[in-house]
Structure formats: C-alpha cells, structure tokens
Amino acid sequence: MQSPHKTVVAIGNFDGVHLGHQTLLAEAQAQAPELPLVVVTFWPHPKSVIRPGTEPPLLTDLPDRIDLLTKAGVSEVRVVPFTADVMAWSPQEFVDRVLLPLQPAVIVVGSNFTFGRKAAGTVATLKELGTGRYQVHEVDLTEVAQVTTCSSAVRQALADGDVEGAAEHLGRPFRYSGVVMMGHQRGRDLGFPTANLPVERGHAAPGDGVYAGWLTIDGETTAMPASISVGTNPTFDDVPHVVVEAYVLDRTDLNLYGKTVHVDFVARLRGNVKFYGLDSLVEQIGKDVEDTRRILAGATGRAGEQQPA
Structure with a gap:
C-alpha cells in the first residue's frame, strides 16, 4: 500500500534491537524529526531461506522485536516475509516493491548493508537507484570495548555465559520470555520453587549455568x-532439553503456571555441576540465593525493562 506522506525509512534485520540498531534508529530520527520513521525488517531470518539449517538462534521473536522498535520511537514496522521469491529479487526490484511505496525522503542503513539477489546491492547501489527520488544516510557500525556490536556478538557472549557482555551490546539485560510450564516440582519439594x-x-x-537476574x-x-x-539439570539427568528455571527469592507463594514471564539475566554465578546428594544440592542453592541477593542489591531497577537505551 502506498504511503500518502513522505517518511524516513530504516532497513535491517534488527534481531535483538541492540546498541548498533538503536544508534541507527536515533540517526534516522535525526535526519527528519518531523517525518514518521518506518522500519523495514524481515521474517523469518533470511539465512533460513538462503541456507536452511544455518540460521542463528534468535535473540528476540517477531512480536518482541516490533515492541522494542516501537518503544525506540518507530512509527511503523513493515515486515517483509522473506521467501525464495524475495531472495531472487534484484536490487532494483527490492527498491521498487518495498521501498518506493513508502515514499521515502531518506533511507537509513548500516555501512555493511547489502540487499537483492546474492547480496548484489550495496549502500552505493541504494544511492544510485535513489537518484532524484530519495537520499541515503549511511551509519557507521557501533563498537563496545573495540568489538563491533552485532547480533552475532550478542549470541556469542550468551553462549559463553557472559550475560554482562551481552548486556553491554544490547544496552539492557538479555531477556528470555515464555509461558511457565510444569516441571518435576523438585524445586518446590526442596524449598526453592522455580518457574520453568x-x-x-x-x-x-x-x-x-546459574545466574542472578530478575x-x-x-x-x-515489578x-x-x-x-x-x-x-538440563545434570544432577537428576532426566531433562531432555534446555530449560530456564527461575526461583524468585523468598517467594514460595507464587502460582505462575500458564503465565507468561520475562527473565532478565544480570550476572553469571557459576557453571552447572552434578551433585550426588540432596543435602549438598540444597546447600549450594542456598549459596546461589545469597550470591544473587548480594549482586542484585546494587542493581535494583536495572532490569524488568525492554526499552532500548
């Protein structure tokens, strides 16, 4: 559908809406503050179509991505269903079919932006195709501690258990959300009921590993x-898949089954180990709880937020 007014358009995958994405959005807004900012993003991840089986694990699902973009000031999110047909479009077709209907006055992209069949289009291509129709603003990549901020950097930090490093690139704690399922209820029996x-x-x-968070x-x-x-709970060795288990400190009265909850990760306490007795397990959980209490004492209010910085 043709947009009736001029817009500023930002293009990207925006998985995680990390600091690099936030910088791009801020610069897009600065180009023409009086115009609505429209984001063009893709679903599913392009790699799932280009090379099925190589797509990376997602930092955010589509509703969370749209929510984060909206909180960052985006007026509208246009989701392009990434299919084999879209993958085969030439750069000219992408501009004609996706961008021009948005009536862009300015298009904002990262310096590493590519588009069209076999990634043939570059920022220079986008500028050439826009001659006399729109301007292109190129945004340099963001760095944190001399590491380029990108979704891959966040994923690697998470895989390493470095949730603090992931938060530095995200601009907020990493969040995992889901519906609480019934587990084996061992935590409840041990005095530490968890949301699974x-x-x-x-x-x-x-x-x-074991983490402190919210x-x-x-x-x-709250x-x-x-x-x-x-x-996968190595002590009992009967959990076939990875589970996030969160024990809310000092709360044994919560009934969270069937509810959607958000878990924000602040710091890693230790790796997972196999315990050979319930007494040693309970003792270690008690230590984890106290370590969590100590770490979070100075972090009140830092989590529970999904709004980008």
Missing part, C-alpha cells in the same frame, strides 16, 4: 529478584 521455561528451538539463551510477570511492572538456572 523450556528454551524453544531456534531461540537464544545463555549457556548452561523475573517479571507479563503485564506487571521486577522480582531471582536465582536462575539454565541447562
């Missing part, structure tokens, strides 16, 4: 301190 969130295939999560019930604003385990 199976990690869905194709979604990123921190590497196996749990927020969807629709509520972030509750939580000790979080990620993994």
